[in-house]
Amino acid sequence: MSVNSFNASNPPLTTKGDLFAFSTVPARLPVGTNAQVLTADSTASTGLAWATASSGSLTLISTTNLTGSTVTLSSIPQTYKMLRVIMKDYYHNQGAASTRTLQFTVNSTTGIYGTWSSFQASSGGSAATDTKANIQNGVLGTAADNISIIDIYEYASTTTFKYADAKSFSLFDAATPDYQISNWRSGIRTTSAITSLTFSFDSFSFATAGTVELWGIN
Amino acid sequence: MTNPIVIEHNVATGEIVEREMTKAEADARAKQAAEALANQAKAAADKAALLSKLGITEDEAKLLLS
Numbered sequence: 001m002s003v004n005s006f007n008a009s010n011p012p013l014t015t016k017g018d019l020f021a022f023s024t025v026p027a028r029l030p031v032g033t034n035a036q037v038l039t040a041d042s043t044a045s046t047g048l049a050w051a052t053a054s055s056g057s058l059t060l061i062s063t064t065n066l067t068g069s070t071v072t073l074s075s076i077p078q079t080y081k082m083l084r085v086i087m088k089d090y091y092h093n094q095g096a097a098s099t100r101t102l103q104f105t106v107n108s109t110t111g112i113y114g115t116w117s118s119f120q121a122s123s124g125g126s127a128a129t130d131t132k133a134n135i136q137n138g139v140l141g142t143a144a145d146n147i148s149i150i151d152i153y154e155y156a157s158t159t160t161f162k163y164a165d166a167k168s169f170s171l172f173d174a175a176t177p178d179y180q181i182s183n184w185r186s187g188i189r190t191t192s193a194i195t196s197l198t199f200s201f202d203s204f205s206f207a208t209a210g211t212v213e214l215w216g217i218n
Numbered sequence: 219m220t221n222p223i224v225i226e227h228n229v230a231t232g233e234i235v236e237r238e239m240t241k242a243e244a245d246a247r248a249k250q251a252a253e254a255l256a257n258q259a260k261a262a263a264d265k266a267a268l269l270s271k272l273g274i275t276e277d278e279a280k281l282l283l284s
Contacts, residue, residue, distance in 0.1 A: 062229035068236065069222030069247060075230035101254070131250065203251030205222060214229060 080216030133186035144171035
C-alpha cells in the first residue's frame with residue numbers, strides 16, 4: 001500500500017471505536033478506555049494518544065475534632081498544588097463575655113507571618129514578624145455555626161514564600177445577635193514546605209466542639 | 219493543676235495523640251495568652267479614649283464608617 005493510495009474499501013479499522021490515523025502509512029488507532037480523551041502526543045507513531053483528562057480535584061485528607069488548647073495536623077502530604085482548611089462550629093471555652101482570635105502556625109514556627117484583615121493592619125505585620133497568622137478575630141465562647149475557609153498556596157514549595165487567604169463568618173454578639181464576615185490574608189515568610197498546621201485561639205482553649213477538615217487541591 | 223491539652227493528628231497515618239503540654243510549651247502558651255489579653259485590653263482602652271476625645275459613641279463611629 002502506498003502512503004497516499006490506501007485501499008479505501010479496506011481501511012485498517014477492525015474494532016468498535018477505532019480511529020483512522022496516519023503515521024508514515026494509514027494506521028488504526030484503537031479507542032481508549034472510558035472517559036479518556038484524545039490528545040496530541042509527538043512520541044506516538046501516529047502523533048495521537050488517548051489519555052486521562054486532566055481536571056481539578058478536591059481530596060479530603062483528614063477530619064479532626066477541635067478540642068484542647070491546640071490542634072496540630074502533621075505529616076501533610078506534599079502531593080497537592082494547594083491546601084484548603086475548613087473549620088466549622090468552633091468557639092472557645094471562656095464564655096460569651098470574651099472575644100478571642102482564631103489563629104494558625106505552620107511547622108510549629110512563630111514570628112514569620114504578616115497578617116492583615118480587610119479593614120485593619122496588624123501590629124508588626126508590615127515586617128512579617130507576627131507571631132501567628134490570623135483566621136478570624138472576635139470569636140465568642142458561645143456555641144455557633146461559625147465557619148472559616150483557609151486556602152494555602154504554594155504550601156509544598158521549597159523555594160517560595162507561602163500565602164494564606166482566610167474567609168470567615170462567625171457570631172460576634174450573641175445578644176443582638178450580630179455576625180461578622182471577614183477576610184484575613186497572611187504572608188508566611190518561609191521557603192520550607194508546610195508539613196504541619198497548628199490551630200489555636202490566642203488564649204484559652206477550644207470548646208469541645210467543631211471540626212477542622214484538611215483538603216488537598218489539584 | 220494540669221497543663222493545657224494539645225491534639226496532634228498525623229494525617230498520613232491517622233494516628234491522633236492527645237497529651238498535656240510540656241512545661242516549656244505551657245509557659246510559652248501562657249506568655250502568649252497574657253500578651254494577647256494585654257493587647258486586647260490596650261486596644262479597648264485606646265478605642266474608648268479615642269471615642270471620648272471625639273465625643274461620639276461606638277455606634278456613631280460605626281455609622282461614620284458604614
